[in-house]
Amino acid sequence: MADKILVTGMTGNVGNEVAIHLHKSSYPFVAGVRNVEKAQKQFEEQYEYVAFDFERPETFPNAFQGVTKMFLVRPPALANFEKQMKPVLDYAKQAQIQHITFLSLMGIEKNPIPPHYKIEKYIQKSGIPYTFLRPSFFMQNLNQAHVYDIKELNDIYIPSGKAKVSFIDTRDIGEAGAITLMELGHEHKCYTLTGGESIDYYQVADIFSEVLDRKIIYSNPAPLAFRRTMINRGIDKGFANVMVALYLTTKLGMAKKVTPDLEIILGRAPRTVREYTEDHRHFWE
CATH class of the missing domain: 3.40.50.720 (NAD(P)-binding Rossmann-like Domain)
Structure with missing residues (x-):
């Protein structure tokens, strides 16, 4: 078959x-x-x-x-x-x-x-x-869960402190997923997929500012203030708790690791945060 x-x-x-x-x-x-x-x-x-x-x-x-x-x-x-x-x-x-x-x-x-x-x-x-x-933290969260803050308030409103994150583009994850099923040799393997660099949200805000040609800040709210804001916007309490927990792991430095796994599967360098921002700029303009 x-x-x-x-x-x-x-x-x-x-x-x-x-x-x-x-x-x-x-x-x-x-x-x-x-x-x-x-x-x-x-x-x-x-x-x-x-x-x-x-x-x-x-x-x-x-x-x-x-x-x-x-x-x-x-x-x-x-x-x-x-x-x-x-x-x-x-x-x-x-x-x-x-x-x-x-x-x-x-x-x-x-x-x-x-x-x-x-x-x-x-x-x-x-x-x-x-x-x-x-995979590490999805870049696409910035044009989905956080699109309102960036577009309307010029703010990356995320409680992650000064932690570095090895952001990954979901386009790269999808391509890697397809390759592992189309090609032999990926059986019984566990791949930690990351982007090619680890940067903090202050650096992300700088990239956004340059690409969008307006000042974008990273306000780094306290976790409870972030949770309260999300719930006030109508987000389910359970999901708000999941978001806080996720950003806590980031804050503790658990998303900073950079591995070569993605590049090995794709045969090319992963997309950068700058490439992602340029490709998705219409979401925040």
Whole structure:
């Protein structure tokens, strides 16, 4: 049977980039989405879509039909491993999936709290060949979660202190994900994916100021003030807590590591924060 990849998380940052790269490479894949019609309207119509929902096991047989590999993204809202993730992995084993590339988290091997830890361990135990991608902080958070502050208030409003971060572009993560599934040699590998340099948010603000041609500051709020602001804007308390926890790990220096893994997979240097800012400037103008 010819290889065919089931791409989950296609409506998100990284999954969408995986699909773009597979499509460019003419590699067969199907995008597993909760709402096929909505995805067809929002994304490329020429992609093949199939109904797939982690919480509806009745969607699994059709989604895995004719599939040999899988790009796995845990939907952010699904935190219960036993109920929401284990059934999919059990079905993947039953369907004799030959390779899973899983989008995990940087440093997860030492952090059993996020669900990604249990997912990694379970995949390893299942015997399915795997690749774990453990990326650093996404540059794209700046044109999504933080777009309002930068565009309207000229402020990178993030509680990360003076910590350095090895920012990574999700376009690079998606391309790496596609490559690990298209090429042999990535089985049973764990890659810590980072950008090529580690910089702090003051340096990021300077880059934004130069590219956007106006003064952008990094105000570095206290974590509780940040949490309060997010909740006042209507962000769910649970998600606000997750954001604070994430930035606390950054503040403690847990996102500063730079590795060669991404460059080795891509065969080129990772995109820089400046390249990312220039490519996405329309979000903040």
